[in-house]
Amino acid sequence: MKRIKFSDHVILLAGVFFMVAPVALAFLTSTHDAVTIYKSGMQFTFGDQFLQNYETVLTRAGGFTKEVDGLVMLKNSLILGLGFAIGKIIISMLAAYAIVYFRFPFASLCFWVIFCTLLLPLEVRILPSYEIVQGLGMVNTYSGLIVPLIASATGTFFFRQFFLSVPDELLEAARIDGAGPWKFFIDILVPLSKTMIAAIFIIMFVYGWNQYLWPTLITTEESLFTLVRGIKQIMQVWIGAQIPDFNEAMALAILAMLPPVVIVVIFQSWFIKGLVESDK
Amino acid sequence: MATITLDSVRKVYAGNVEAVKGVSIDIQDGEFIVLVGPSGCGKSTLLRMVAGLEDITTGEVKIGERVVNNVDPADRDIAMVFQNYALYPHMSVYNNLAYGLKNRGMAKGEIDRRVKEAARILEIGEYLDRKPRALSGGQRQRVAMGRAIVREPAAFLFDEPLSNLDAKLRVQMRVEIKRLQKSLGTTSVYVTHDQLEAMTLADRLVVLNKGNIEQIGAPIEVYDRPASTFVASFIGSPAMNLLPVSANGSGLQLEGGEGLSGPNTYGRDKYTVGIRPEHLRVVDAGSSHPDAGLSLDLVVNVLEPVGAESFVYASFAKGGPEMVIRVSNHARYQPGEKLQLIADAQDVHFFDGGNGKRI
Ligand SMILES: Nc1ncnc2c1ncn2[C@@H]1O[C@H](COP(=O)(O)OP(=O)(O)O)[C@@H](O)[C@H]1O
Ligand SMILES: [Mg+2]
Numbered sequence: 001m002k003r004i005k006f007s008d009h010v011i012l013l014a015g016v017f018f019m020v021a022p023v024a025l026a027f028l029t030s031t032h033d034a035v036t037i038y039k040s041g042m043q044f045t046f047g048d049q050f051l052q053n054y055e056t057v058l059t060r061a062g063g064f065t066k067e068v069d070g071l072v073m074l075k076n077s078l079i080l081g082l083g084f085a086i087g088k089i090i091i092s093m094l095a096a097y098a099i100v101y102f103r104f105p106f107a108s109l110c111f112w113v114i115f116c117t118l119l120l121p122l123e124v125r126i127l128p129s130y131e132i133v134q135g136l137g138m139v140n141t142y143s144g145l146i147v148p149l150i151a152s153a154t155g156t157f158f159f160r161q162f163f164l165s166v167p168d169e170l171l172e173a174a175r176i177d178g179a180g181p182w183k184f185f186i187d188i189l190v191p192l193s194k195t196m197i198a199a200i201f202i203i204m205f206v207y208g209w210n211q212y213l214w215p216t217l218i219t220t221e222e223s224l225f226t227l228v229r230g231i232k233q234i235m236q237v238w239i240g241a242q243i244p245d246f247n248e249a250m251a252l253a254i255l256a257m258l259p260p261v262v263i264v265v266i267f268q269s270w271f272i273k274g275l276v277e278s279d280k
Numbered sequence: 281m282a283t284i285t286l287d288s289v290r291k292v293y294a295g296n297v298e299a300v301k302g303v304s305i306d307i308q309d310g311e312f313i314v315l316v317g318p319s320g321c322g323k324s325t326l327l328r329m330v331a332g333l334e335d336i337t338t339g340e341v342k343i344g345e346r347v348v349n350n351v352d353p354a355d356r357d358i359a360m361v362f363q364n365y366a367l368y369p370h371m372s373v374y375n376n377l378a379y380g381l382k383n384r385g386m387a388k389g390e391i392d393r394r395v396k397e398a399a400r401i402l403e404i405g406e407y408l409d410r411k412p413r414a415l416s417g418g419q420r421q422r423v424a425m426g427r428a429i430v431r432e433p434a435a436f437l438f439d440e441p442l443s444n445l446d447a448k449l450r451v452q453m454r455v456e457i458k459r460l461q462k463s464l465g466t467t468s469v470y471v472t473h474d475q476l477e478a479m480t481l482a483d484r485l486v487v488l489n490k491g492n493i494e495q496i497g498a499p500i501e502v503y504d505r506p507a508s509t510f511v512a513s514f515i516g517s518p519a520m521n522l523l524p525v526s527a528n529g530s531g532l533q534l535e536g537g538e539g540l541s542g543p544n545t546y547g548r549d550k551y552t553v554g555i556r557p558e559h560l561r562v563v564d565a566g567s568s569h570p571d572a573g574l575s576l577d578l579v580v581n582v583l584e585p586v587g588a589e590s591f592v593y594a595s596f597a598k599g600g601p602e603m604v605i606r607v608s609n610h611a612r613y614q615p616g617e618k619l620q621l622i623a624d625a626q627d628v629h630f631f632d633g634g635n636g637k638r639i
Contacts, residue, residue: 169362169363169366170366172333172353172362172366173362173366173427174368174379175333175352175353175354176331176333176353176354176358176359176360176380177354177379177380177383177427178380178384179354179379179383183383187379188368188370192369192370194370
């Protein structure tokens with residue numbers, strides 16, 4: 001192996017610095033009061049308002065209606081992130097299962113149609129999607145927030161490729177062992193897909209968590225606001241009237257970052273296990 | 281335990297590929313049948329039709345007295361062992377064995393008894409908690425066998441179960457499969473392309489060629505009286521020497537070579553003469569053997585010692601196919617040496633020169 005040189009460390013350290021510095025800066029700034037930040041910008045020291053700021057952000061009801069606080073928004077974000085990720089996994093696994101294991105007319109056409117929607121991000125179909133959700137009376141509901149987003153070409157594609165790599169003999173052995181289509185799916189395919197599921201869960205949770213445009217359209221009631229929206233809200237409400245609460249916005253931003261980080265840390269060990277152990 | 285009856289079974293795959301062309305076999309209760317043939321001859325297809333994994337295009341498969349053409353694999357009372365083992369990777373060995381029984385709603389106690397019993401027979405008791413990936417190839421093979429045994433089925437179906445093992449383990453498992461099958465007395469159909477495996481395992485061999493049965497019979501019967509040039513060249517190693525000849529006066533004329541002394545009394549223009557390597561004997565040059573079935577003069581190309589015996593590769597002076605002769609491992613023939621060889625009349629096989637069938 002090549003010896004690690006001093007310059008390698010420098011490059012890595014620079015990388016770490018660029019990745020971590022903005023987060024650290026946001027965190028440090030969030031521990032000061034609004035006036036300090038307004039006067040002298042981002043802070044490089046740990047201030048004395050840490051507990052106070054975070055408590056305010058989490059528990060003080062804000063917005064126009066005074067019925068949404070940080071905890072509610074955190075809950076909404078979690079519901080959106082989890083619902084989005086779990087829904088996507090279930091739907092795309094079932095779709096991929098049908099495409100790979102069942103012979104039905106136009107199966108491959110179906111797949112390619114699904115695949116083509118990969119080329120159309122949410123933003124392209126956002127107005128028709130809104131029309132439908134509104135028509136169904138699902139505006140301002142969690143299902144309206146989640147369901148229209150969960151059909152996933154990406155997930156279907158990944159699961160399809162994975163299922164195709166599962167040896168046919170496994171299905172045949174299961175058939176002889178008396179497992180019907182449903183049992184085969186639950187007892188064999190799902191456990192085999194564990195690492196695939198973990199990977200897609202991470203990606204989709206973070207993606208769902210960070211959704212901004214769709215929740216903005218679908219939820220007008222503040223009790224349904226998500227954290228990502230909330231950050232914006234803090235800035236909007238107070239601007240003009242007095243000093244913007246930069247400290248609270250920063251604290252909320254830090255809070256908004258935490259759950260995805262936790263998810264990644266938890267599932268990462270699975271992820272690596274899946275890569276190291278060959279299972280098939 | 282059951283008989284298996286195949287009646288004119290045909291399989292046509294999409295795209296008009298006729299993989300199996302009207303095969304009929306009566307398999308006795310407790311019999312060990314080996315389907316053998318070169319790769320692509322339709323062995324697996326035939327086996328999979330018995331298993332129910334492949335639709336039967338026409339014909340009928342009966343297990344016991346029941347026609348199973350439209351019966352689900354799970355309800356055919358068969359168990360199958362696959363070439364790549366097809367163990368469930370995420371389940372422990374115990375659960376691999378138990379899965380099929382659980383799905384049948386068997387009581388926990390009975391499942392446990394059967395799994396333990398199979399584990400004892402196969403000596404995999406200490407691995408019951410392991411995942412398949414933590415097992416060696418031979419151990420996985422045993423687990424796959426165990427999964428078949430616990431079901432206590434009417435028939436075992438094997439599709440090249442030893443192909444993924446190394447040579448030594450293959451011999452060992454071969455012996456074990458035979459022993460196990462005899463002690464359980466379960467009707468078995470075993471697919472292989474390895475003629476040695478086929479010979480050693482089978483009660484009866486079914487030699488397949490391009491979707492047709494070439495011959496059915498006990499291994500020795502098939503070896504001693506191959507029904508066609510295909511069987512003659514496929515069963516036995518090194519393969520039987522086959523000489524294309526035509527009738528020539530009272531003798532035979534080797535195609536592209538010399539005249540041979542031998543009978544041409546079957547009333548045909550063209551024959552194929554077959555002699556196994558072990559049936560050719562070296563005799564003193566120039567000696568006369570009027571009662572020999574065939575007498576050949578050959579020139580040694582190479583001597584190949586394999587340990588217990590040696591093989592001489594030799595050709596005719598005027599051309600024709602290269603011949604193999606089995607000789608004692610003490611023989612020291614030099615390349616270029618001239619040999620006279622004879623074979624007894626009963627060891628010389630005659631096949632039709634056209635369709636290759638035995639005469
Ligand atoms: N699913 C299939 N679709 C079309 N042709 C097939 C299929 N499976 C096998 N075949 C063809 O049928 C023939 C016999 O195949 P197989 O039974 O697997 O042979 P073997 O097991 O003797 O090697 C081959 O020519 C193969 O190409
Ligand atoms: Mg095969």
